[in-house]
Amino acid sequence: MLATPAPLRHALAICKNILFLVVISAVFLASGLEAQTLPTFSKAFLPDTIGPGSVSTLRFEIVNGGGAGVRNLAFTDTLPAGMTVASPANASAGCTGSLSAANGAGSISFSGGTLPAGSTCVITVDVTAAAAGTYMNVSGDLTSDAGNSGNAVADLTVATDRPGFSKAFAPSSVFFGDRSTLTFTIDNTANAQQAVQLRFTDNLPAGMVIASPSNASTTCGGGTLSAPAGGTTVSYAPLGGIDATVAAGTACTVTVDVLGNAVGSLGNTTGELTSLAPPIFTQLSSGKASAVLDVAVEELSLTKSF
Incomplete structure (x- = not known):
């Protein structure tokens, strides 16, 4: 049997290593791609326009559209000046985690949240504002073991065209x-x-x-x-x-x-x-x-x- 020339052996070994790395990378990406899907984060005021001193419900929505569960969900929302958590706050979360929203407080926080694959978590807190105007509310970023999902933004208008x-x-x-x-x-x-x-x-x-x-x-x-x-x-x-x-x-x-x-x-x-x-x-x-x-x-x- 003829011996394989040394240069060819080296080339075959390199190709074998490259093929191995390609296969391993493909398997890794296939198994981890969905796990890295970031949950989406949004918010809204219901209703988005109220009379002076009335109460609106602030609704946060976290959607995990990936194929794997997400853990360690957390965010903080510092309310704009003139807006506070209502009394009672009526705070509730549709997923596991710790929600903090004290009556009369100026901020809302959620931490330690978990959300199964393909599911949605709704968090609600009642808020109030007395002075007329539009209150832009920009939350802090939603973070989790999947990464940073960014912030959520919504406006509440206090109008004098209604009581x-x-x-x-x-x-x-x-x-x-x-x-x-x-x-x-x-x-x-x-x-x-x-x-x-x-x-x-x-x-x-x-x-x-x-x-x-x-x-x-x-x-x-x-x-x-x-x-x-x-x-x-x-x-x-x-x-x-x-x-x-x-x-x-x-x-x-x-x-x-x-x-x-x-x-x-x-x-x-x-x-x-x-x-x-x-x-x-x-x-x-x-x-x-x-x-x-x-x-x-x-x-x-x-x-x-x-």
Whole structure:
């Protein structure tokens, strides 16, 4: 048998090594390509326009479109000046991880998140802003073991073409079973037009019921107020036509007494307040209203005598 010349042996060895590296690289890329797919990151305000002092829900969405799970998801969102986390925050995350969004805080953070392949994580936090204007909210970058997905951007507009919507408990702290007056304020003082066909519904949280008597009343123009004693829903709506109104440059209120029948901080957030804006009667959303009633156990005192 003839011996293979040395130069040819060297060339064959080099080709063999190159082929081996190509095969190994192809296998590595095929196995790791999907694992390196970055999740997408976006955010939105719902609704994206509110009245002064009302509440909007800030919604973050993380989508893992890759074929492998992603771990160590984390981001921080510093809210713009004039915007804060609402009270209650109603913070929730649709994936595992640690979410921090304290009532009244100026930032939101999420860390240690995991997201399976082909799934979506939605994170929501209620926020509020009082001064009119457009608030540009740019989050920090979303990072994970897959890399840096970049930031998310959304705008919230606080407009004076619709009333602001807020609520408060008085007193804001009661003992178990005691009564507090819940006041909804529809504030149209910054609006040069009246708002008509005001409408909202408030489903009370677990542990809170409408008192008997409810002492339900309103200073708004017309409309129908429903707050049955012992119930858990307060609603205000027009009867029809130009009804359930608040005049330009003024505010009106809806009040109802409630009972705190569970110990703890009872966070209460309404549905959106909607209205029609003359002269073309476009329907507008003012956003939501929120407040917290703290309910404590009254301490018992024990005395004895002989």
